[in-house]
Amino acid sequence: MTSPTFDDWDHETHMQAAFECAREAADRGDEPFGSVLVREDEVIHADSNRIVTEDDLRRHPELTLAQRAHRAYSAAERAEMVMYTSTEPCPMCAGGMATAGFARVVYSVGAHEIASFTGSEPAIRADTILDGVTEVLGPVLNHEGREVHRSYGW
Numbered sequence: 001m002t003s004p005t006f007d008d009w010d011h012e013t014h015m016q017a018a019f020e021c022a023r024e025a026a027d028r029g030d031e032p033f034g035s036v037l038v039r040e041d042e043v044i045h046a047d048s049n050r051i052v053t054e055d056d057l058r059r060h061p062e063l064t065l066a067q068r069a070h071r072a073y074s075a076a077e078r079a080e081m082v083m084y085t086s087t088e089p090c091p092m093c094a095g096g097m098a099t100a101g102f103a104r105v106v107y108s109v110g111a112h113e114i115a116s117f118t119g120s121e122p123a124i125r126a127d128t129i130l131d132g133v134t135e136v137l138g139p140v141l142n143h144e145g146r147e148v149h150r151s152y153g154w
Contacts, residue, residue: 006082006104009041014084015108015141021048021061022086022148028053032152035061035085037069037102039077045069061085062093066100079103086145087114088138094129105130107138108145117154 014036021034025048033049045068050059058064062085069078081102088107089097097105105126115122127136139145 005041009038009082011084011106011140014038014043014082015086015106015145017043017046018084018086018108019141019144019148021046023151025049025061026148026152032148033061033085033087035065035083037065037081037083039081044081058092060090060093062089062105063096066093066096066102069102070100075101082106084140086148087111088136089126091124091126091129094124094126097126098130098133102134104135104137106140107136108141109149110139110142113139113142113146114149117149119154 017036018034022032025034026032030049030052035047036043037045045065047061047064049061051057062083065083069081078101082104083097083102084106087109088111089105111125112122130136
């Protein structure tokens, strides 16, 4: 079902690409969230948060990429994809990813950590929603991911 070479993938480079998307979002006036979708160790799609600039609460990068993949790829192809995301997916995004059926999601900053930045209550964890569908791994490059949020200045 999943790529047997996943452990050989360039995880740090993919997470850095997600961070760059998050920084682009912040520079544009949106909250600092970014994600990339990877297949066969190559980024095939990237997106960043656009809730403010597009005035659309659904414009989380994870949900946008899940929708894009669901439209463009078969279930078998999506089952070979990994989403790298700057922050653990919220429940809405995790639900979209469950429908898409990705092999894995890899995040940098956990839901409990983002809650401490924003002063909100921690969300339901992505692994609870994705249990049995998508493997959830993280944190990866946590210090750098936290720095993206610190720089934003919640």
